[in-house]
Amino acid sequence: MEGCGGNITGTSSVLLQNERLPCSSHEALDSLWISNSSPPPFHGSTSMVKFGDARGENTREKTFFAQSDKGYDGSESYDNCFHQPEKKRRLTAEQVQFLERSFELENKLDPERKVQLAKDLSLQPRQVAIWFQNRRARYKTKQLEKEYDCLKSSYDKLRADYDTLFKENESLKNEVHSLAEKLVQRERGKAKSEPLDSSTISPLNAEPQKANPIALSPNVPEMPVSVKQEDASSAKSDVFDSDSSHCTDGNHSSLMVPDDSSHVFEPELSDFSQDEDDSLSRSLLQPTGFPPKLEYECYNDLQCNSGNLGFSIEDQSTWFWAY
DNA sequence: CCCTTCCTCGCTTTTACCTCA
């Protein structure tokens, strides 16, 4: 009964751990092979010499062998040892360490390797296979967690970039807004200084005011209503009419900001002759280069969406993918 | 083409072990 004594070898622990009948023919052979391996496999290979030397350094290992000792040295008889319902036994730290090293080399088991590992660790080949299976599952979980963290950090970065750009966009829009307001006031002053003669007011002169979105914007408190009314009676543009059909909610003034901005960035209108002024206005008022109609129509919604910085959906897709 | 066997995988259950009140 020395095998059940305090000096529990790897083989005896195997007997403890693996008393369940194997469930397949090859496992039956495995079981026979394990129990018939005369020298304790722990001492049979060079790797296991180290493995055996490491024993006792780990408390869990101690626990495991203490339990084994209890099974053999305690009140329970030898028969009880082998006929009581099998209890799960955690692999020892050394066994796990050995399996981990093997897993690092190759996370899949071929039959020969499985048998060899089982032999080295005094485990059932099935136990080795199950350990690898569970280990692969854990590895996969970790990988998923890593991927999640990676994606999350990427998302956070994109989100921060977006917030920055959104604020910048808002700031620029406010700037455009205020400059447009100044421009309207300047236009009003110019209109007052010049006599209101219908013959002198060319459609081109009136066009900036007609196209002036500020005049329609309910968001601008300092609205030059008088100017609007003066011109609107005679110069109510088709643009407004056509736009109004799309902007029935009256909140689309900002859609026309690009027009304003084109004026805003005019050098010094007073330095130009009237013809130059007109031609410049005409060129600046050309719709070419402005976002397509779709964007105008969707701009307000896009703003509410707060996820697009005013770019069209199509633009967004390419814009973000550019990352 | 069908059947059998073996293996892996994903999911679930069971068990051992730890922590804490």
Next chain:
DNA sequence: TCTGAGGTAAAAGCGAGGAAG
């Protein structure tokens, strides 16, 4: 110090599906 509840990690069970003979 002991104990029981609760939580967690790991070993093992189970069924589905693929590959090979």
